[in-house]
Structure formats: C-alpha cells, structure tokens
Amino acid sequence: MRVSNFLFATILLLGSIGCSVGPHYNRPDVPLPSQFTAPAATGPADGAAKAEPDDPEFWHSFHDPELTSLVERSLSSNKDLHSALAHYDAAAALWRLSKFDKYPTVTASEDTGRQKLAADQAFGYPRNNRYSTSTINASWELDFYGRIRHNIEAQHQQLLASSNDLAAMQVAIVGEVASTYVDLRGQQERLRVAQQNADNEQRTVKLIEATYTAGRGTQFDTARARALYESTTARIPALQSAITLDEHRLAVLCGQLPDSLVSELGMQKSLPDLPESIDPGTPADLVRRRPDINASEERLHAATEQIGINTADLFPRVNFAGLLGMMEYHADSPFDGVSPANLAALNIDWSFLDRGRVKARIASSRADGDAQLAQYQQTVLLALEDVDNALVRYARSREQDAQLHKAALDSKRAADLANVRYKEGATGLLDLLDAERVELQAEDAYATSHLESASDAVSLYKALAGGWPQAHPSRP
Template sequence: MRSLNALLASIVLLSCMACSVGPHYKRPDTNLPAQFTAPVASGPVSSSPQPEAADTQFWHSFHDPELTALVERALASNNNLRSALAHYDAANALWRLSKFDRYPTVTASEEVGRQKLAASQAFGFPRNGRYSNSTVNASWELDFFGRIRHNVESQRQQLLASGSDLAAMQVAIAGEVAQTYIDLRGQQERLRVARQNVENEGRTVKLVEATYSAGRGTQFDLARVRALYESTTSRIPALQSAIALDEHRLAVLCGQLPGALVAELDQQKALPDLPEKIDPGTPADVVRRRPDVSASEQRLHAATEQIGVQTADLFPRVNFAGLLGMFQYHSDSTFDGVSPVNLAALNIDWSFLDRGRVRARIAASRADGDAQLAQYQQTILLALQDIEDALVRYARSREQDDQLRQAAADSKRAADLANVRYREGATGLLDMLDAERVELEAEDAYATSHLESASAAVSLYKSLAGGWPQQPPQAVRAAKP
C-alpha cells in the first residue's frame, strides 16, 4: 500500500511539473494589398444580378444546362477525385490513430503448453506437466511534455490539408470541364464558319467556271479561286480533330469511356453566354477562399507541431504500466499450482546521453518548418499573380471580343457587296476573292476570340476559387460500405 501511495504521489508531482514544450503555431502575418490592380471587365448593363466570385455553382452564370450537367457529373464520378478522397480518408484514419495515444493501451494474452523436464531439472518432482499463463497488460504514456498533443494536432492539420487538396482537385476538375466544354463549342462554331465559307466559295468557283466557259475569264482566275476554296476546305479536318479530342476529354473527366459522350456532344450548340461582370472581391477574401493557400498553411502548422514532438524527446518519457494475470502449473489435476500475478510500475525513460541526436532531429524539424513557411508565402504570391493575370486576360479579351464582333459584321457586309459588284461587272475577281478571304479570317477570329473570352471567364472563377462545392464526390460516398 505504501508503494502504491508513493507511485500516485510521483504521478501527481510530475503532473504539476508538466508543460507543453516546443513552439505554438501562430498564423504568419501577410502584407496583402487592399484591392487588385488589374482592370475588372464589364459588359452591357443587365437587369439580372451580377455574379460574384463567392457565388455557389458559378457555372450557372453561363446559362448552359449541358455545361451544368457535365460539371456535376464530373464532380460525382471523376476518378482523380476518388483518388483524392481516398487520400483524405487515409489522413482521417491516421488522425484517429494518433488520438488513441492519449489513452491506455490494454492487451490480453493467453499461453498454454506442455513441458518435459530433464531428470536433473525435476529435483524429484514429476517431469511431465501442463501450464497456462493468462494476463491482462496495460500501458499508458503520461503526456507531461506535450509529445502526444503535438503529434495529434500535427495529424489533424495533415487531415485538414488533405481536405484542402480535395477541394483544390474539385476546383481543377470543374474548371477543366468548363474550359474543355467551352473549347468544344468554340471549335464547333469555327467549324460552322469554315463550312459556311466553303459553301460560299464553292458557289464562287461555279460562278468563275461559268464565266470562264463563256469566254470572259482566264485560267489564272479559275486557279486562284479554286486555291482559296481548297485552302478554306483544308481547315475542316483540323477543327474536326479538335472537336473529337474535346469530346473524348469530357467523357474521361466524367469517369466514362472516351467515346461515351460523342453522340450527345456532336450536336452543335452556341457558346455559353458570358457573365456581364465578375466581382473579384479583395485579396484577403480570395486568400481565405483558395484551397491551395489553406493546404499550404495547414502543412506549415503541422510542421510547427512536429518541432514540439521532437523537442519533447529532450525530457523524460513517463509510462505507467500494469499487469493482472494468473499462472498455473499442474501435473495431475487442473487446479494444481494456481498463482495470481499482478504488477504496477512507473517507468521513466530519459535518454539524456542522446541529446545530440535529439537536437539534430529538432534542427531538421525547424528547417522543415522554415521551408513550409517559405512555401506558404510563395503560394500566396502565386495566388495573387494568378488572379491579377486572370483579371487582365478577361478584361482584354472582352475588349478584343467587342472589336472583332464588329469587324466580322463589317467584313461580311463587304464580301456580300463585292460578290454583287462582281456579278454586275463593276469590280474584278481579285477584289471579290480578297473580300471573301477577309470575311473568313474575321469571322474565324471573332469565333476564336469569343472562345477565349469564355475560357478567360472560367480561368478567373478558377483563380478566385469561388462557387466550388466543398464536398466529396457523392458517387464515391455511395459506393463506400
């Protein structure tokens, strides 16, 4: 009884002396500008509400039901998201595992056997016998210096970082689906323009052939108009190839075979509407929203906690151990030689002669923390650069889009007039062909510019990390037992 009281007194004394060693995490100060410097694009004034960066399900601002369906399908079935979810579940399991270190570890064991002793070992007793040993063991590390607490918090931050990685993967997948879909519709529009111009130039070829047959043209004129027709026709295979690649990519992003969506997507549709204005908010708001910044900070926090884990090795590690059991040995009846066994012990392990290795591990942890701090600061800078670049690209592409739309309309009007004037003999073939060539280039340039504007809008939403569903793929959750 006296030894037990001494043991409890030792535990209470050490508890009073306990403290959590190592640094305590504090979010680094970041010097962020009050506003973004890049221009904010705006379109025609609309009575509908303007989309903001933090709007949920940003793709609804493009007013395209098929785009919405594809994004939601990808978020539910994409295999990269399923992989990211598995990494998140693994981190969650490791965090739960680390929390068990706070509590005693209890194990039970049973040993049964027979033995035969040599005559010189039996000392006159029976040489043959059976024995059994039943024990219940308990051990408990008393976390006086915070080693376990630091480790649990480190694992929790790693779990949060995995969750942020999952959110970042959602951003990447939804953004890629939207950009690929927009590229598909843009390439289909360019294909429509090319086919329309091929049809127009085909009629011009027939007109020139008829003129030549009537003796009013030359072989040079006929060769020149056929060359323009063939040049325009040559654009079609490349555009068809680009369309097929986009269709295959969308199917794979949605977790399906490459050809699964060809029939659904082959039907040409117009490019989605562009949002009139996208409000980027403030840099501080965006930094709080972006999952890559959150993941970087959470890994910095985890690295800081690991310094505490290593620092705790400078101090004694205290373990409380206990054992209850029963040992029996018998040669005749099953109740011979029953003996109870019990043990209560306080173990203090202090490798005070190994401080050089411990300090080396602490130095390595501090260096890792410095690296994570630099990475966190760099992630913020890259995030701000990403947003500034996206704002500039979207604003300038909208300006270019407006100018090329007018250029395409003017070029079409000029080509129509040139065709009428040629039929009436008021202008030469060269003027008409030049007008048709300019019309094709202007319409193709406008289609490409409109595609780039829509893609820039998606890139801006992606850089602002607004409107993304912060939830795991439902199909994966449904498949889990």
C-alpha cells in the same frame, strides 16, 4: 530505498503536470494589397449580369445546362477526385488513431501449450506438461510535456490540409471540365465558320466555272477560286480532330470511357454566355477562400506542432504499466495448479544522455517549419499573381472581342456586296476572292477570340476559387 525512489518520482511528476513545451502556432502575417488593380472587363454583352466570386456554383452563370450536367457528373464520378477522397479518409483515420494515445492501451493475451522436456532438464519431474497463461495488460503514457497533444494537433492539421487538397482537386477538375467544354463549343463554332465559308467559296467556284464555260473567264480565274476553296476546306480536319479530343477529355473527366459522350456532345451549340464583369473581391477574401493557401497554412501549423513533439523528448517520458493474469500448470508436480499474477510499474524514460540527437531532431523540425512558412508565403504570392493575370487576360480579351466582332460583321457585309457586284459585272474576280478571304479570316479570328474570352472567364473563376462546392464528392 524503494519507497524514497517512488516518492521522488511522484514529486517529479506532480511538479510537471500541466507543462507543455514547444512553440505555439500563430497565423503568419502576410502583407496584402487592399484591392486588385487589374482593369475591369468591357466587351459585347452576352446577356449575363455581373458575377460575384462567391456565387454558389459559378458555372450556372454561363446559363448552359449541358455544362452544368457535365460538372455534376465529374464531381460524382471523376477518378482523381476518388483518389483525393481516399487520401482524405486515410488522414482522418490517422487523426482518430492519434487521439487514442490520450487513453490507456489495454490488451489481452492467451498462451496455451504443451511441452516435453529433455531427460536432463526434467530433474526427476515429469517430462510432459501442459500450461496456460491468460493476461490483461495496460499501459498509459502521461502527457506531462505535451508530446501527445502536439501530435494530435499535428494530425488534425494534416487532416484539414487533406480536406483542402480535396477541395483544390475539385477546383481543378471543375475548371478543366468548364475550360474543355468551352474549347469544344469554340472549336465547333470555328468549324461552322469554316464550313460556311467553304460552302460560299464552292458556290463562287461554280459561278466562275459557269462564266468560263460561257467564254467570259479564264482558267487562271478558276484555279485561283479553287485554291481559296481548298485552303478553307483544309482547316476542317484539324478542327474536327480538336473537337473529338475535347469530347474524349470530357468523358474521362466524368469517369467514363473516352467515346461515351461523342453522340451527346456532337450536336453543335454556341459558346456559353459570358458575364459582363466578374467581381474579384479583395485579396484578403481570396486568401481565406483559396484551398491551396489554406492547405499550405495547415501544413505550416502541423510543422510547428512537430517542433513541440521533438522538444518534448528533452524531458522524461512517463508510463504506467499494469498486468493482471492467471497461470495454470499441469505436470503432476508440486508446481501444479492455478496461480494469479499481477504487476504495477512506473517507467520513466529520459533521453537526457542523448540530447545531441534530440536537439538535432528539433533543429531539423525548425528548419522544416521555416520551409513551410516560406512555402505558405509563396503560395499567397502566386495566388495574387494568378488572379491579377486572369483579370488582365479577361479584360483585354473582352476588349478584343468587341473589335473583332465589328470586323467580322463588316467583312461579311463586304463579301456579300462583292458577290453582288461581281455578278453584275461591276467588279473583278480578284476583289471577290479577296473579300471572301478576309471574311473567313475575320470570322475565324472573332470565333477564336470569343473562345479565348470564355476560357479566360473560366480561368478567372478558377483563380478566385469562388463558388466551388463545399461538400465532399460521393464515394464510388
């Protein structure tokens, strides 16, 4: 009978070899437009050429060594990146662990002890005895239905997803460094404009006070000039606060104490050069390039493999087990001595009587796969929306730049002429104060618009996810 059972099991196993259950992953087909339809950017040239989305390390297109230095420091020292890298290492370890399931598991054990039996347990033999047992155990699950293969592939896809999560974190960190640096330089430019206009208005106050002292003005004229000067100087503390906050943010992004970069970044510099245009490429290129889309697809793949893992539970799980050992017993009895032990076993575990639970797990994994598919499709749509919005913002901000740049030049020219005409007595104080007020508003509006254009350029690069470093950040 035992022989016939063994033959039946062997026939069953041989007939099952090579069978793998569960669905096979196919990349989902998401309809994509042939190209982006957002308008092209036009604006004042800053000396930069057309930029491509796949240019290596996009921040070099801004031609700012300080920005490049900050980006490099953030990539090597940012703590969020170190955390993402640790998650990647954990996923890599789990993948390596899953691959060991393809091979036999071999363990060894040693058990040595001494015991004293009760008088009524010894049955006339010595109550004190010593024993020692040494064994080598081996077990091996034969993967006839693909459970192990599906699990290894699922862990591999989770590893790839973690790798793309790390790349997406790099995109986020570098994007935040660039946008914060741009905001810092923009706020410094607005501060320069406010201080310059405050100096001009202070000179106007002194001029009006001198005129009043000479008997040709009124206290009303002096009060109005002082009010304009004081309203301009009131802008300065808020701008200084914004600059300090940006300096602190950049330091933390670089993995340093908040005030460590204040002296380095405190010197005022102009905004980085802006590219005249940024080629977004095609939507198909974007889908292949964005790490968040890749990570979502890899999690969909892993969910598909999980369906195969659960489906394999409908079929027998076959294990071979073996044991080799040696037992030594010392009690001054007939059982004393060393004796070998061995075991060879074939175990078939089949949950066919528990099919309800197995099918419930399969249904759950299929639902999770449907959710991952919807999430992948949504990620693609959000990426396309992200790029389209960034293209529109950058194009319109460059158009606004061009107009506000002309307005700032004209308002400065008008304020200079009003100052000359007032000194010559050809115009009144109201005209001079109004010209100075308009000059401040126009120059601040242009500085703010130029800041927004630079921020929109960074946002567009971030949306395109082009030119980002492919290597993993350095470990701490």
